[in-house]
Amino acid sequence: MEPADATGVSPLAAAGPRRRFGDRVFSNLAVAAGVTILGLLGGVALFLLIESLPAVGASPAQLPGGKSLVDYIAPLAFGTVLAATIAVLIAVPLAVAVALFISHIAPRRVVLVLGFLVDLLAAIPSIVYGLWGIFVLGPAAVPVLEWLEQKLGFIVFFKGPASATGRTMLVASLVLAVMILPIVSAVCREVFSQTPRKLQEGALALGATRWEMIRMTVLPFGKSSIISGSMLGLGRALGETMAVTIILSVSGIVTFNLISQANPSTIAANIALDFPESSGLAVNTLIASGLVLFAITLVTNLAARAIISRQNIQ
Amino acid sequence: MQTSVDIPPLLAAPAGGSLWRRKLVNRVMTGLVVLAFVLALIPLFSLLYQVVSRGLPGLDWEFLTGTPRGVVGGGGAAHAIVGTVVITAVTSIISVPIGIMAAIYLTEYGGKGRLRRWLTFFVDVMTGIPSIVAGLFAFALFAIFLGPGIRLGLMGSVALSVLMIPIVIRSSEEVLKIVPNHLREASYALGTPKWRTIVKVVLPTAFAGLVTGVMIAVARIVGETAPLLVTTGIVDSINTNPFQGRMQNLAVYAYSEYRTPGVMKQASYDRAWAAALTLIAIVMILNLVARLVYRRYRTEIR
Numbered sequence: 001m002e003p004a005d006a007t008g009v010s011p012l013a014a015a016g017p018r019r020r021f022g023d024r025v026f027s028n029l030a031v032a033a034g035v036t037i038l039g040l041l042g043g044v045a046l047f048l049l050i051e052s053l054p055a056v057g058a059s060p061a062q063l064p065g066g067k068s069l070v071d072y073i074a075p076l077a078f079g080t081v082l083a084a085t086i087a088v089l090i091a092v093p094l095a096v097a098v099a100l101f102i103s104h105i106a107p108r109r110v111v112l113v114l115g116f117l118v119d120l121l122a123a124i125p126s127i128v129y130g131l132w133g134i135f136v137l138g139p140a141a142v143p144v145l146e147w148l149e150q151k152l153g154f155i156v157f158f159k160g161p162a163s164a165t166g167r168t169m170l171v172a173s174l175v176l177a178v179m180i181l182p183i184v185s186a187v188c189r190e191v192f193s194q195t196p197r198k199l200q201e202g203a204l205a206l207g208a209t210r211w212e213m214i215r216m217t218v219l220p221f222g223k224s225s226i227i228s229g230s231m232l233g234l235g236r237a238l239g240e241t242m243a244v245t246i247i248l249s250v251s252g253i254v255t256f257n258l259i260s261q262a263n264p265s266t267i268a269a270n271i272a273l274d275f276p277e278s279s280g281l282a283v284n285t286l287i288a289s290g291l292v293l294f295a296i297t298l299v300t301n302l303a304a305r306a307i308i309s310r311q312n313i314q
Numbered sequence: 315m316q317t318s319v320d321i322p323p324l325l326a327a328p329a330g331g332s333l334w335r336r337k338l339v340n341r342v343m344t345g346l347v348v349l350a351f352v353l354a355l356i357p358l359f360s361l362l363y364q365v366v367s368r369g370l371p372g373l374d375w376e377f378l379t380g381t382p383r384g385v386v387g388g389g390g391a392a393h394a395i396v397g398t399v400v401i402t403a404v405t406s407i408i409s410v411p412i413g414i415m416a417a418i419y420l421t422e423y424g425g426k427g428r429l430r431r432w433l434t435f436f437v438d439v440m441t442g443i444p445s446i447v448a449g450l451f452a453f454a455l456f457a458i459f460l461g462p463g464i465r466l467g468l469m470g471s472v473a474l475s476v477l478m479i480p481i482v483i484r485s486s487e488e489v490l491k492i493v494p495n496h497l498r499e500a501s502y503a504l505g506t507p508k509w510r511t512i513v514k515v516v517l518p519t520a521f522a523g524l525v526t527g528v529m530i531a532v533a534r535i536v537g538e539t540a541p542l543l544v545t546t547g548i549v550d551s552i553n554t555n556p557f558q559g560r561m562q563n564l565a566v567y568a569y570s571e572y573r574t575p576g577v578m579k580q581a582s583y584d585r586a587w588a589a590a591l592t593l594i595a596i597v598m599i600l601n602l603v604a605r606l607v608y609r610r611y612r613t614e615i616r
Binding site: 022029030031037041044047048094095098106114117118120124125126127128134137181210212232236241271276279283293297300302 | 536565
């Protein structure tokens with residue numbers, strides 16, 4: 001009647017529950033679920049790698065467009081990073097303001113409702129954002145694009161000629177910005193509301209206005225959350241597919257011009273557009289580009305998580 | 315009297331300028347923050363308004379019960395509604411047990427072990443996998459064994475599981491964590507084995523939270539398009555068997571109606587909007603019911 005292995009078990013657990021047959025089955029099931037998940041993640045990398053190998057070994061003539069794999073993926077990677085970067089630049093200031101508004105400025109009574117509204121933005125399926133972008137936002141943006149071309153045409157981003165349909169990089173990035181805003185603002189809100197009360201009340205007691213209090217306590221306290229939130233948003237924007245697929249009119253070129261009809265595609269949008277009609281090596285090529293996307297988002301997310309965990313330790 | 319409070323010079327100096335100026339800055343910045351918030355919500359309201367006003371005309375009996383009629387277009391989305399239900403159900407059957415068991419591992423068995431730390435870390439990584447990559451993974455997995463032309467409802471469900479499992483784990487872990495320890499200890503004190511304690515004490519206490527988490531996870535994947543585009547394909551007829559033949563959910567239906575409209579272009583677009591409206595309605599209802607379930611049935615934990 002000796003207790004089953006008591007090594008490494010906390011005294012309470014060793015004294016309390018007795019390990020029986022059911023216990024072993026159940027704990028093994030739980031461990032199995034955990035291992036399954038690790039296996040799944042490893043499987044994602046492994047199977048993508050296996051299926052993209054044929055494209056790596058193939059000669060350029062066999063690949064779509066007759067270009068080498070690197071030449072095929074590079075413009076797509078450029079478009080992916082460009083769209084996501086602009087989206088983050090637009091979304092982050094707005095997201096920080098939204099987070100501040102909900103955590104420090106809005107009346108207490110409406111905070112729950114406002115939080116729900118912002119979360120709703122995250123719940124809307126990306127296909128709906130795509131339809132909204134091409135049928136509503138795109139046409140509405142045309143006059144703005146023309147104005148940008150006329151007044152700011154000397155900047156490389158707005159060289160034009162302005163698109164007549166609104167299916168441009170700027171509009172696509174704008175939609176991406178709306179889509180990632182809730183994630184960025186959720187991360188910021190979480191940390192902003194944890195700013196020590198002592199600091200905030202101390203600042204107010206010294207006569208600071210509310211904005212000065214925010215600037216001197218909340219923002220410095222939440223600085224790393226703004227950075228990590230932006231990177232999580234960046235990761236999301238890099239991999240977002242449908243909105244870009246529908247909105248962007250692509251031509252495979254590399255350009256910083258954000259308002260014209262000819263735009264670089266993104267990796268994800270290119271897969272969604274070409275995959276259904278592809279076969280043979282073209283499929284392997286697309287999967288290879290997917291692997292590159294996986295690697296880019298992985299690095300971005302790991303960096304974001306590293307920043308978050310360091311901030312938790314402090 | 316009140317307005318003439320003296321500002322300590324130390325604070326007044328770095329903050330810059332007179333009290334009047336500082337108050338103005340305060341006003342302006344507050345105004346900007348409020349403006350940014352309003353700006354952020356404009357897309358939400360515009361989108362909801364457009365989806366409802368453009369989607370309602372197409373949302374009729376034919377849309378809900380018919381299937382597409384060849385190249386002419388027309389018909390309805392019954393096949394996509396069936397597809398949505400089947401794909402989502404199979405995804406949940408795969409994801410919910412794995413997700414909840416993994417959460418049980420993390421909160422009840424993991425302790426501070428290495429597997430636990432790895433798992434926590436990789437679940438975070440998993441939440442960042444782009445949906446299209448999850449789709450490619452499922453395709454690669456099945457293509458290796460069944461050939462490159464394969465398209466199945468099950469493949470779509472595997473792809474969506476990659477997206478759903480981490481969401482289920484995160485939410486389940488949260489609610490299992492807040493089950494108070496004294497409940498577990500009371501159960502142990504009565505001589506109950508650990509697994510019976512989990513099944514009879516921990517899970518029932520957390521039940522409302524678990525249901526809420528699962529519903530929100532379902533809402534997250536029910537409108538996915540990209541991973542299904544590369545795994546379940548596009549199809550025009552009703553298919554209820556996830557193990558055979560192509561399948562389509564409402565999101566893919568909306569996309570294909572937009573992408574390859576029939577002869578009557580506008581009618582196709584109307585159906586795309588109707589599908590979008592149906593999707594948003596499903597997502598909203600899931601979110602609202604999830605919140606209500608939590609409010610109504612959660613166990614009061616003191």
